[in-house]
Amino acid sequence: GAGVSQSPRYKVAKRGQDVALRCDPISGHVSLFWYQQALGQGPEFLTYFQNEAQLDKSGLPSDRFFAERPEGSVSTLKIQRTQQEDSAVYLCASSLSGGRAYEQYFGPGTRLTVT
């Protein structure tokens, strides 16, 4: 079946531009996660949703970062006024769970480069 998909796969933004990254989770997966991965590092947690509820946004680095999942399926991560330090791969993952930790299924990521 279809896995987690993300779009765009690559995004180049000029410093100061706003960007929107999309994630389509596996159908029926309750939980959805966003992670940020810098080059040569492990992914770092940004935020997560159970259905449409954003339960934890402690990892969002600043108020320029905003995520939503209005209908409990597709999610969008928005970054306003991008800065060079925002350059990274943004990974989305989903899992069946709903409270209990299960394995997470990751999308291919969106590589954001801010120039």
Place this chain on the structure above:
Amino acid sequence: SQQGEEDPQALSIQEGENATMNCSYKTSINNLQWYRQNSGRGLVHLILIRSNEREKHSGRLRVTLDTSKKSSSLLITASRAADTASYFCASSNFGNEKLTFGTGTRLTIIP
């Protein structure tokens, strides 16, 4: 910030040999998972071990967990060229599903 430290940071071995990677973490965990990442297939779940388990096997993979030492190890037996990838441990705490990843081990299998 990343909770886990992995060692070694990089490991190169001959095809057919066994590879062992270690992971340490800082706080109490609900479970610990191992993931593989390569450019072709992205980040893929390998195995999950719960805090009340000490050892788990899946095919050529063997994972151990020592909660008293806050450490885990991943053993890959009879390595293959296709095992070349970065390997990450990731932990989750009770009551929260988010994963805290380690720094990763870059494994290279020499044919």
